[in-house]
Amino acid sequence: MTFTYGSEKEEWLKDVTAVWNREGHKTAAGRTILVNAIPMGSGECIDELIAGTRRAHLTSPASAAFIQLANAKWRAKTGRDLVGATENLVLSPVVIAMWKPMAEAIGWGKKPIGWQEILALAREPQGWTTRGFPQWGSFKFGHTHPEASNSGLIALFAEAYAAAGKTRDLTLADLRRPATAQFVSGIENAVVHYGSSTGFFGRKMFERGPGFLSAAVLYESVVIESYSPKYAPPFPVVAIYPKEGTFWSDHPVGIVEAEWVTPEHREAAKAYIQYLLAPAQQAKAVPYGFRPALPEMTLSAPIDAAHGVDPKEPKTTLQVPSTEVIDAALDMWRQNKRHANISLLLDISGSMNSEGGARIGGAKAGARQLVEALGDADRFSLLAFNQTARWLHDGVLLKEARPTVASTIDSLYAEGGTALYDSIDAAYTRMSARGAKDDRIRAIVVLTDGEDTNSTLKLPGLLDRIRFDGERQTIRVFTIAYGSEAKKDVLQQIAEATQARSFEGKPENIRAVFRDISAFF
Amino acid sequence: MSESPQLTWMGKLVLFLFIGGCLFGAYKLFVKPASAPAGAGSSTSATGLLDRLSGNGPAVEIGVAYGTEKKRWLEWAVEEFGRSSAGAKIKVKLIPMGSLEAAQAILKGDQQIHVWSPASALYKDVFVQEWTIQHSTSPIAREEPLALTPMVFVFWQERYEPFLAKYGSVTLRTVSQALAEKSGWAGIAQRPDWGLFKFGHTHPNESNSGLMTLVLLAHEHYKKTARLELSEILDPAFQAWMGAFERGVSGLANSTGTMMRDMVLRGPSSYDGLFVYENVAIDYLKSAEGRWGELRIAYPALNMWNDNPYYVLNTPWSTPEQRKAANAFLDFLLSEPVQKRSLEHGFRPGNPTVPIKVPGSPFVEYQRFGLKVEIGAICETPRAEVINNLLASWQRNQGSR
Numbered sequence: 001m002t003f004t005y006g007s008e009k010e011e012w013l014k015d016v017t018a019v020w021n022r023e024g025h026k027t028a029a030g031r032t033i034l035v036n037a038i039p040m041g042s043g044e045c046i047d048e049l050i051a052g053t054r055r056a057h058l059t060s061p062a063s064a065a066f067i068q069l070a071n072a073k074w075r076a077k078t079g080r081d082l083v084g085a086t087e088n089l090v091l092s093p094v095v096i097a098m099w100k101p102m103a104e105a106i107g108w109g110k111k112p113i114g115w116q117e118i119l120a121l122a123r124e125p126q127g128w129t130t131r132g133f134p135q136w137g138s139f140k141f142g143h144t145h146p147e148a149s150n151s152g153l154i155a156l157f158a159e160a161y162a163a164a165g166k167t168r169d170l171t172l173a174d175l176r177r178p179a180t181a182q183f184v185s186g187i188e189n190a191v192v193h194y195g196s197s198t199g200f201f202g203r204k205m206f207e208r209g210p211g212f213l214s215a216a217v218l219y220e221s222v223v224i225e226s227y228s229p230k231y232a233p234p235f236p237v238v239a240i241y242p243k244e245g246t247f248w249s250d251h252p253v254g255i256v257e258a259e260w261v262t263p264e265h266r267e268a269a270k271a272y273i274q275y276l277l278a279p280a281q282q283a284k285a286v287p288y289g290f291r292p293a294l295p296e297m298t299l300s301a302p303i304d305a306a307h308g309v310d311p312k313e314p315k316t317t318l319q320v321p322s323t324e325v326i327d328a329a330l331d332m333w334r335q336n337k338r339h340a341n342i343s344l345l346l347d348i349s350g351s352m353n354s355e356g357g358a359r360i361g362g363a364k365a366g367a368r369q370l371v372e373a374l375g376d377a378d379r380f381s382l383l384a385f386n387q388t389a390r391w392l393h394d395g396v397l398l399k400e401a402r403p404t405v406a407s408t409i410d411s412l413y414a415e416g417g418t419a420l421y422d423s424i425d426a427a428y429t430r431m432s433a434r435g436a437k438d439d440r441i442r443a444i445v446v447l448t449d450g451e452d453t454n455s456t457l458k459l460p461g462l463l464d465r466i467r468f469d470g471e472r473q474t475i476r477v478f479t480i481a482y483g484s485e486a487k488k489d490v491l492q493q494i495a496e497a498t499q500a501r502s503f504e505g506k507p508e509n510i511r512a513v514f515r516d517i518s519a520f521f
Numbered sequence: 522m523s524e525s526p527q528l529t530w531m532g533k534l535v536l537f538l539f540i541g542g543c544l545f546g547a548y549k550l551f552v553k554p555a556s557a558p559a560g561a562g563s564s565t566s567a568t569g570l571l572d573r574l575s576g577n578g579p580a581v582e583i584g585v586a587y588g589t590e591k592k593r594w595l596e597w598a599v600e601e602f603g604r605s606s607a608g609a610k611i612k613v614k615l616i617p618m619g620s621l622e623a624a625q626a627i628l629k630g631d632q633q634i635h636v637w638s639p640a641s642a643l644y645k646d647v648f649v650q651e652w653t654i655q656h657s658t659s660p661i662a663r664e665e666p667l668a669l670t671p672m673v674f675v676f677w678q679e680r681y682e683p684f685l686a687k688y689g690s691v692t693l694r695t696v697s698q699a700l701a702e703k704s705g706w707a708g709i710a711q712r713p714d715w716g717l718f719k720f721g722h723t724h725p726n727e728s729n730s731g732l733m734t735l736v737l738l739a740h741e742h743y744k745k746t747a748r749l750e751l752s753e754i755l756d757p758a759f760q761a762w763m764g765a766f767e768r769g770v771s772g773l774a775n776s777t778g779t780m781m782r783d784m785v786l787r788g789p790s791s792y793d794g795l796f797v798y799e800n801v802a803i804d805y806l807k808s809a810e811g812r813w814g815e816l817r818i819a820y821p822a823l824n825m826w827n828d829n830p831y832y833v834l835n836t837p838w839s840t841p842e843q844r845k846a847a848n849a850f851l852d853f854l855l856s857e858p859v860q861k862r863s864l865e866h867g868f869r870p871g872n873p874t875v876p877i878k879v880p881g882s883p884f885v886e887y888q889r890f891g892l893k894v895e896i897g898a899i900c901e902t903p904r905a906e907v908i909n910n911l912l913a914s915w916q917r918n919q920g921s922r
Contacts, residue, residue, distance in 0.1 A: 091786060112714045167717055168771065245716060248787060295785040298811025312813065316716030317790040319771070 001268050002055065004048065006062035006150060007039035008198055008219055009090060009251060012288045016281045025271060033268040041196050042150040046070040049082060055260045058269045060089060060253035062150035062198075062219075065157075065320045067252055072323040086252035089276055090290035093314050094154045094247050095239035097205070097223045098215040100308070103238050105131045112243035115162035118215070119183060122190035128214075136210060137471045141190040143217035145519040146333055148196040153326075154247045155217040156333050159184050161318050162244040168319035175328050185336035193441050193476065194337075196519035198222060204499070206231040211470040212499050215240075219249050221289030224307045238308040245316035250293075334375055340521035341395065341440040342374065343381040343427045347448035350386070351485065352414035354449075355507060359483055360414045362507030363447055366514040367409045370445065373518035374398055379440065380405060381430075385423040386416030387454040395434075420448050421455035421462045424477060424494065428466050431475050441521055443476045443500065449483040451490070459490060468499040476500035478517055482510065581846040582612040584633040586623035588640040588729060589778045590798050591667070591829060594866040602853050611846040619775055620729035624648040627660065632838040636847045638667065640729040640777075640798065641827035643736065646905040662835035662844055666828035667854055668800075668868035671896045672733055674819040675781070675802040676794040681817040683710030684794075691819040693734075693741045696720055696794070697762070700769030706793075715789065721772040722796040723780055725915050730777045733825060734796050735911050738763055740823045740900045747901040754910045764918040777801050788813035798827055799892075803867030803883045806890050818891040825900050828871065 005013060017037045025033045040048075042061035048054040050073050061067065067083050074082035096118065098108070105128070106117050121127070121139040128136035144152035161167060163183035164174040174180060192213060195201055202222035205213045226237040253276070255261060255269045275281060282292040289302060291311075299311040321329065346367060352360040367382075374380065376399035382392045392408050393401065427444050452459075466477060477498040479491035482505050495502035501520075505513040587595055595615055602608035618626065620639030627634055628651055639645075645661075652660040674691045676684065681691075687709050688695035699718040702708040706715035725731035739749050742759050753759060771792065774780035781801045784792040785808055802818050809816045831854065833847040853859060860870035864882055877884050877894055884894055903911075 088786070093790075243714060245790075248790075291786070293786065295782055295805060295808040295812060297808075312788070314790040315714055316719075317787060 001033060001035050001057045001265055001272070003035050003037045003058040003060070003272070004040055004045045004054065004056040005037060005060040005253075006042040006045065006251065008062050008092075008150075008221065008249065009060075009285075009288070009290065010039040010199075012090070012285045012290065013037050013039070013276075016276065016284055020272065020275055025275070027264050027267050027271075029264060031264065033271060035272055041148050042066045043148045043153075044196075046073075046082075049256060049258070050074065050077070055258070057256055057261050057265045058253065058272070059083060059256055060251055062249045062251060063154065063247065063320075064250060064252050065153060065247075065326065066150060067254065068320060068323060069326060081257055083254040084257050086254035087273060087277065088293045089251040089253050090282070090285045090293055091251070092219040092221040092249045092290055093239075093241060094151055094158070094249055095218060095220050095223060095241055095309075095314075096215050097202070097218040097226070097237050097308075098240055099210050099233075099235040100238045101235050102128070102133075102136065102210065102214055103240060105133055108238065108240060113240050114243035115159060115183075115187070116244070118190075119186050121214075122187050136214070139190050140192050140212065140214045140470075141187065141216065142192055142201050142205070142213045143194070144198050144201060145194040145196060146330060148194075148519040149198055150249060151198040151217050151219065152194065154249070156184070156329055157321060157326075158217075158242060158244070158246060158318060159187055160329055160332070162242070167245045167316055170319070170321045170325055170329075172325060172328050175325065175332050181332060181336050184333065188333075188336060188338045189439065191338045191441070192474075193443070193520045196516050200501070202226070206233050206237070208499055209234050211468075219289075220291075220303075220309050223309055224289030224302045227302065227307045236308055239310070239313075241310065241313035241315065243315070245318040246314045247318055247320070335377075337375070339375060339377045339379075339440045341379040341381075341431065341434075341438060341442050342370075342521060343383060343431060343444045344370065345383045345385060345389075345423055345427055345444060345446040345448075346409075346412065347418060347420070347446075347450075347482070348384045348386050348412050348414045348416075349418040349448075349450065349453075350415050351418075351450045354483065358507040359449060360412070362505075362510040363482060364409050364412060366447070366505070366510035368406050369511045370514040370518050371398065371402060371405050371409070373515060374521060378521065381427070382408060383423060383427055384412055385419055386414075387419050388416075389419065389423040389426050394430075417454040418448065418450055418452055419454040420446070420452040421457040421459060423455075425457050425462055425465060428475055428477070432473075442474065443478060443521065445478045445480070445517055446491070446494070447480040447482050447505075448486060448491070450485050451487045459493070463493060463497045466494070467497045473498075478520065479503070480505050480510075480513055480517075482506070580610050580612040581842045582614060583635040583843050583846050583850065584614045584616050585636040585638060585847075585850070586616045586618045586626065586631075586634045587638040588620045588623075588829075589617045589776050590640055590670075590730075590801050590827075591638070591866075591868075592617060592778065593804070594668075594863050594868065597862060598854055598859055601859070602850060605853065607849050607853060611849060613850055619727045620644060621732065622727055627834065627836065628652060628655070630838075635834055635836075635839045635843045636850070637832045637834060638829060640670075640829055641733065641825070642830050643729060643732055643825075643902055643908065645830070645832075646902075647908055650905050656837075658835065660834055660836055661832045662839075663833040663848060663851070664830050665851060665855060666871040667831050668829050668860070668863040668871045670798045670800040670827050670829070670868055671824045672730070672737065672796060672821060672827070673799045673802050674794055674821065675784075675797055676817045676819065677789050677813065678815040678817045680715070680789060680793045681819070683712065686710070690822075691794075692822055693738055693766070693796075696796075697766045697769070700766060715793070718769075719771050719789070719791065719793045720795070721770060721774070721780055721784075721792045723777050724773045724775050725912060727775040728777060729827065730796070730798060731773070732908070732912065733827065735763070735915055736903060736908070737821060737823060737825060737900065738766060739903075739911065741821075746823060746898050749901075749903040749907050751907055751910055754907055754914060760914055760918070763915065767915065767918055778804075781805050785809045785812055796821075800867030803887065803892065806883075806887055816890060820891075820893060820896050822897045823900050824897045825902070829868070 045059050045061045071081040124130050127138035143155040146152040146156045163180040201216045202218050206226045223239045282294050303311045379395045381394050478500045479495045479502045481488040481491045492502040503513045599613045705717035707713035722734040723731035725735050777797050785805050831851050860872040860875040
């Protein structure tokens, strides 16, 4: 039985599903129920089912909003719901996670805090200086991509509700008000970048510290995770439950209503859900920071002040908007989000001809996917490099240039050596030269399949030149180690130096890798 | 050494005929005529005969569509019934369904249902009327109340006190005033951090307690306990009042148990108060303490009994054996030990010989949460056309929400 689920609960589900599979549960017909539990983004759980790319029998995104979206899309296609009745597996409120001294600087612990305070900080050109802490620099905010991840979608709803001064019945008229757009764009302008995974934001915030992010929209369970001994952050993290209200990530689980789900799958799914909801499995969710879905289980450590959270919060729950309002909110966000300025550096050295041409073919398909996924208001540059680097597009607006950029990508062929470091340096220098006036998310995406053979600059020199410093050097370099010969460790160092992320890809999955990268913007 | 006695061939024949005769006699005694309804054990095969002789005959299966407010009590009762001699050959299949949802399923001919046990008799007249139009016979062979429970308000204790301080009492009218308070708790108790006043009841089209809420809203509006008239339901002033109340209500869950569970799991962030069955509130009193704090129960001045009727159905798909089995299960449910158990689940037993105020009873143990044996004035169940129009008006109001 295939079970796709929102990755926030991965550690708990890995733990209890391994036990289930070891125990050898059987259906009435005597067949062993083996659960193949696959973690992914909540949006992906639904997209895969609608597209039919993976035939899951059971699914559990992080919140009911995704079930609502999935059912609306499926009804439009088939006239039926895609996911039937659901039960909540575990609960965790969506919170604004902030370093404790920063939270205290805006009044946390003395008065209720919410989106209004976040907006005020985000609009402050002097950042933390206005709160008496110039050493903290600008206010750096983060949430995931609303089209890819539950917490990002929830953050968008919460911003819109706060702008409208409501806790329920958000309407299209509320979204059309200029004040709502101004509120949302005010907050979004402080976003360092988006992303596809809430867990990634959390982990990177705890590893990289307050220079990377001042605050991020996370789940309460992720805040609790920051107290794990594996992290050594300079300050503790606390959960702000926005005074305007928030949402629960309630992890609904439901059987997929599709032709590939047999009565035996249904029987197996019911037995597995019953197992997950039994007290023993629910108790195992608590150490991972989740609130159990059984009312008779009391809330205890780590859901307490010692782990930065308050079991008596939140005070107000917001209502999930209707499907048409969700669609309109996403449209409004696309227009008011922080736009991006992206340079794609594509390796066209001779080694890219390997695998019968599949390598260069895959890279071109992935690059087109990135161009397709970026927004109309994003700017795009393309630098193709072998032993020399050639700018093929420079800061074009995608709304106008998307077809031309796609044609350019199609026209590329592979030959020559690899001047990786020089090319990254050239792209970084060019983007830096545009200076601080560029208020977009600035990032370089590098795809390469081998080691540097032709640069005059060496790796340590490059790392010195691009290293992230929180205020002046803020361009991020995302890297893709493409194929088995790529130098993963080198590319990892480059990404880490700029507080970005390194990916691994091959021709078969490169489109998915580019899709993941596009969720950062 | 002498040989053991041997039967002659004639002796063997006599013995064979004797055994055959016995088996035939047993067959005649136990096997019902071939015209007996299917599913009632009419098998004439040798296996069927031997099964009957050995006491392994096929069980009679009955489906009981019930409201989930009785879930824990009925699940326990089904297990106990299976262990009893009366229930040894009867398989009871519990089918959890909203009260109104079950009625619709029976009207559409859902053959797995042989017993309908909604939370109250509120929708019975509408159901009987619609069935009779189609079939010209009554769909109910026997009916008994299983256990009683009134409607109650359940609040978080910390919200109940300031509510009472502001409005003096908890009634549907004062709840309506709190729902209309635009600044929410800031205006009610100078607590802006508590947000809006959040109150819930279930979906009137799917759950009995939601429909019960609408009926009691009407009684409250007209301040009377009997004879609600159609003209009163259609009166614009009442419609406006009900519309305003309903626009303020949160949630609309499809089952009372689910809604109460949500209140306990998510705390006052989802609901400050609910209008639910007393037994459902009792079931969650203890677990709430470990999550968000104490709950408080308050009784409306005008109330109605949910008597959890048990209707043995007289439908074409229900065989005499199934009706007999349904009656046997009903008798078991009304027996004293099973009725005593219903008390533990917060019900007031339908069997009047079972006392309520006994040590260990929630009505003794949980008095500090506001539980009382005496409740307010009891309203009469309105006529089918009144209920139908109340539901239709509510639906129209929802459309404009």
